[in-house]
Amino acid sequence: LAKTTQPISMDSYEGQEVNITCSHNNIATNDYITWYQQFPSQGPRFIIQGYKTKVTNEVASLFIPADRKSSTLSLPRVSLSDTAVYYCLVGDIGSGNTGKLIFGQGTTLQVKP
Amino acid sequence: EAGVVQSPRYKIIEKKQPVAFWCNPISGHNTLYWYLQNLGQGPELLIRYENEEAVDDSQLPKDRFSAERLKGVDSTLKIQPAELGDSAVYLCASSPTGRGGEQFFGPGTRLTVL
Numbered sequence: 341l342a343k344t345t346q347p348i349s350m351d352s353y354e355g356q357e358v359n360i361t362c363s364h365n366n367i368a369t370n371d372y373i374t375w376y377q378q379f380p381s382q383g384p385r386f387i388i389q390g391y392k393t394k395v396t397n398e399v400a401s402l403f404i405p406a407d408r409k410s411s412t413l414s415l416p417r418v419s420l421s422d423t424a425v426y427y428c429l430v431g432d433i434g435s436g437n438t439g440k441l442i443f444g445q446g447t448t449l450q451v452k453p
Numbered sequence: 454e455a456g457v458v459q460s461p462r463y464k465i466i467e468k469k470q471p472v473a474f475w476c477n478p479i480s481g482h483n484t485l486y487w488y489l490q491n492l493g494q495g496p497e498l499l500i501r502y503e504n505e506e507a508v509d510d511s512q513l514p515k516d517r518f519s520a521e522r523l524k525g526v527d528s529t530l531k532i533q534p535a536e537l538g539d540s541a542v543y544l545c546a547s548s549p550t551g552r553g554g555e556q557f558f559g560p561g562t563r564l565t566v567l
Contacts, residue, residue: 374555383457383544383558384496427495441556443488443495 344428349448358415360447362428365409373404373411374441376427384427384443388413415449423451455479457559459545465565471533474562478526478547485522486556487530488544496544502528532564540566 345363352358364373372391376384388395390402390411401414415422425446458477466472478485483504488496499518501509504525513520517536522528532539542563546556 381560383546383561384556385558386555389555441498443497445493446495 343442344430344444346426346428346444346447348445349450351450351452352418353452354419355417358418358422358449358451360413360415360426360428360449361410362413363410364428364430367408367430368432370432371408371430372432373402373408374429374431375400375402375413376429376443378425378427378446387426418449418451420451420453422449424449457545457547457557459543459559459562461562462560463563463565465567466535468537468566469534471531472535472564473532474530474543474545474564476528476530476545476559478528478545479557482547482549482557483525484548485528486546486548487520487528488546490542490544490561492541499530535564535566537566540564 343366346360350360372389374389375387377387378384388397388400388402390404392404392408395402403412413426425448427443427446429441429443431441457479460475464472485502487499489499490496498512500507500513500520502522505522517534518532520528520530530543542561544558544561546558548556
């Protein structure tokens with residue numbers, strides 16, 4: 341299973357775009373990249389998932405370069421409520437395998453007013 | 454749609470006592486997971502069920518931990534006897550079979566062992 345490395349913490353200000361990069365040098369061919377968000381006293385919540393290039397949904401974008409050895413979660417115009425821990429996970433989510441996903445330490449994002 | 458339900462939300466016990474956690478997954482979700490989360494760390498998978506079958510329990514400390522999902526719906530995780538190091542948050546998650554990656558988590562049970 342591919343190991344991921346991401347910054348322990350990041351600070352930002354309201355209204356800014358935040359980019360959190362995750363390194364996964366040993367990513368396998370069948371692995372997808374998934375990001376979760378976790379608030380205190382809550383379980384993690386799925387944000388976005390991708391395999392290559394760019395994926396965008398209503399809350400975030402995920403950029404994956406051609407070599408797939410890293411990925412960047414982009415949060416546009418963050419607000420105070422985006423203060424949370426963000427986890428990058430890499431794993432095979434193919435048919436019949438609903439997720440041997442390994443959570444790392446995550447990145448604690450602190451959004452300041 | 455109701456989310457993943459866990460109970461109790463908090464539990465305080467003395468060491469060597471037994472404890473059980475209950476999880477009701479989202480209706481229709483065949484895959485159920487139990488995770489352990491220590492303070493400041495990411496969740497660690499304990500066991501994964503596909504319907505009533507435990508398909509991955511390699512990380513479950515089987516000397517004191519047990520789990521069951523008898524009818525392929527709700528599940529119980531038990532610790533007997535509890536140790537001080539078991540103090541953590543126990544999270545349950547579920548997902549539809551075949552839809553990897555997106556797991557739906559419950560709020561967790563915070564266990565304190567004294």
